[in-house]
Amino acid sequence: MASREGPSDFAECYAAWFAPIAGQLAVYLGSAEEAQEVTQEAFTRAWARWGRIARYDEPAAWVRRVAWNLATSRIRRARTALRHWRGQRPESVAGPGPERVALERALAALPADQRRAVVLYYLAGLPVAEIAEICRAREGAVRTWLYRARIALARHLTDEVNDDA
Known part of the structure; x- marks a missing residue:
């Protein structure tokens, strides 16, 4: 499957693989919106490198790997932020007098x-x-x-x- 090039090939890849990749990530992330954002970011990165990625045997595999990496990074950042927030949170906050x-x-x-x-x-x-x-x-x-x-x-x-x- 070598020598896939051009915007039409990208459009075909996007049309065929956006929903399946976003669906997988929605289950992983627990949010369809976040999954769509991550998948969109992965396809954006693929578009910037499409001349090289189009020659891969399975360009969608590259997009899927990038999307999963982005999702994992997002989860790690959220966990780190939560740990930091828990560490910074005062024991009790007084309400207004x-x-x-x-x-x-x-x-x-x-x-x-x-x-x-x-x-x-x-x-x-x-x-x-x-x-x-x-x-x-x-x-x-x-x-x-x-x-x-x-x-x-x-x-x-x-x-x-x-x-x-």
Whole structure:
């Protein structure tokens, strides 16, 4: 079967062997999507070397070997990453405190314009003029949003404290 050359031979090889190779790797990897990615990468590498690979007795065998090697490397990288992650993971991660939960709840209760103004002003540290430009509003409107938001937040957060007591 020597002297197979040309794009049509590559297309025939791809059409005949993509699904069987990807199917084998799907079982090996446990994911059809990953298997297709790996198989596609193997065929991409074959295309770059097709002048040489086309002369092999079984070009698909070369593609299959490359795909299996890529899949094995992917599994090794995933295992290494998992080991590293397990080693870096703290024993326990504390959730947000009650103050943070109350603040998030209070912010969520604000109208969108007020919430955006509060976040941009207090968290991002932007001046009122820049917030007005971002929101396409007048500076006076932004100041009003901030004023009303502070009142609503104070009321909401005071109610939260009184409910907890």
